[in-house]
Amino acid sequence: MSENKKILVVDDEPQITRVLRRGLTMHRYDVRTTADGEAALDLLRDWSPDLVITDLSMPNMGGLELCRRVRANSNVPIIVLSVKGDEPAKVAALDAGADDYVTKPFGMDELLARIRATLRRAPAAGAEAAGSVEIGDFRIDLEGHTVTLKETEIHLTPKEYDLMVYLAKHPGKVLTHRALLGAVWGGDYTEQTEYLRVFIGQLRKKIEPTPSKPHYILTEPWIGYRFNPGE
Numbered sequence: 343m344s345e346n347k348k349i350l351v352v353d354d355e356p357q358i359t360r361v362l363r364r365g366l367t368m369h370r371y372d373v374r375t376t377a378d379g380e381a382a383l384d385l386l387r388d389w390s391p392d393l394v395i396t397d398l399s400m401p402n403m404g405g406l407e408l409c410r411r412v413r414a415n416s417n418v419p420i421i422v423l424s425v426k427g428d429e430p431a432k433v434a435a436l437d438a439g440a441d442d443y444v445t446k447p448f449g450m451d452e453l454l455a456r457i458r459a460t461l462r463r464a465p466a467a468g469a470e471a472a473g474s475v476e477i478g479d480f481r482i483d484l485e486g487h488t489v490t491l492k493e494t495e496i497h498l499t500p501k502e503y504d505l506m507v508y509l510a511k512h513p514g515k516v517l518t519h520r521a522l523l524g525a526v527w528g529g530d531y532t533e534q535t536e537y538l539r540v541f542i543g544q545l546r547k548k549i550e551p552t553p554s555k556p557h558y559i560l561t562e563p564w565i566g567y568r569f570n571p572g573e
Contacts, residue, residue, distance in 0.1 A: 347461060348389065351375040352382040352396040352408065353423065358446075362395065365450045371457075379403025383411060391418060393461060395453075398424040398435065406438045413439030419460045419500050423448070429536050436540040441501045442527075459528050460500075475510050478571025479558075482510055496548050501526065505541050506549075509559065509569035518566040542567060 351362045354377040366373045374389060376382050380403055382396070394412065398405035405422055412420060420442075422435040427445040435443050441460050444453060475482040481490045489496045489506055498506060504526045509517070520532045527537060546553040560568045 346370055346372050347393065348372045348374075348391040349393045349395060349457070350382060350385055350389070350391040352379065352394065352400070352405070353377065354397065354400045358397070369454060379408040379411075382408060386412065386416065386418070393457060394418055394420045396420065396422055398422055398426065398431070406434060409435065409438035409440050413499065417499055421456060421460060433536050433540055436537060437544070439499060441499065455530070475507065477510055477513055478573060480510055480571055482507055491549055498548065501541055502545055502548070505545060509567070510571065513569050513571045516562050516566060516568050522566060
């Protein structure tokens with residue numbers, strides 16, 4: 343059950359918004375739609391959805407700019423829909439702040455699965471419902487979904503948080519690309535290495551003193567990553 347989670351759909355194609363409204367409402371989601379990025383930002387302020395689904399190509403304000411504007415002051419999960427299925431388009435969307443990327447045309451069952459996975463947030467990374475993880479320079483409040491690095495709170499998106507939790511719970515271990523993708527995104531994502539590359543890069547920008555010379559998240563060439571929590 344969706345427990346009447348609120349979903350904002352942003353797409354300038356009326357047929358897409360009709361199909362999504364009907365399909366999502368049938369699964370007990372509370373759905374509102376808009377064809378304009380500016381109107382979407384207004385709805386975000388006034389309605390506070392639990393998830394945003396947005397197209398990339400729209401007049402006035404495209405999906406990438408919408409993602410950037412949303413991420414400036416909100417951690418609401420974002421799923422991008424696009425006819426562009428190439429890796430550069432996916433990387434650009436993820437780098438702009440999207441949590442997931444679905445290529446058109448898509449099946450409703452696939453989209454519903456992506457929605458459920460995105461809304462699960464921290465449990466997808468194996469975190470407990472309460473308590474905290476304190477290791478090295480980091481403290482993670484699992485109930486409050488906050489990460490503190492040396493007394494400074496780090497602003498993370500939902501997927502960045504999931505990834506941070508999983509890394510912190512496996513310090514010093516070499517974690518393969520497939521293991522990380524499966525734990526944080528789910529079994530259907532184990533080949534989506536561009537997701538991991540983008541989100542590791544985003545995490546490094548937020549926690550590393552010098553992102554180009556990482557101290558906390560170390561690369562194991564051709565294998566994966568290893569988390570060094572510090573002192």
